[in-house]
Amino acid sequence: MSKSTSSPFLVSLLLLLLILLSNVSVQPATAVPSLCGNSCAARCSKAGVVDRCLKYCGICCDKCRCVPSGTYGNKHECPCYRDWRNSKGKSKCP
Numbered sequence: 001m002s003k004s005t006s007s008p009f010l011v012s013l014l015l016l017l018l019i020l021l022s023n024v025s026v027q028p029a030t031a032v033p034s035l036c037g038n039s040c041a042a043r044c045s046k047a048g049v050v051d052r053c054l055k056y057c058g059i060c061c062d063k064c065r066c067v068p069s070g071t072y073g074n075k076h077e078c079p080c081y082r083d084w085r086n087s088k089g090k091s092k093c094p
Helices: 003-022 034-043 050-064 079-083
Strands: none
């Protein structure tokens, strides 16, 4: 192989390698401890939109360090979870 034909080959190989490496997805470790994950999974098990429920439950658990028992209600068990409101005045936590 002469130098003129190997150079485009090397450039193509490097570009292909860069494309492959850029598509590697690196998922960060979850910030929610396993206690929150397990509690939120139980809390959101009957939710209509499970992904959204898990997201907000995780946020609330992270801040409040507790999740009420059951799939609905029981917010008296965790006052922070009960009292945290969104900008519209509705409960932020499921």
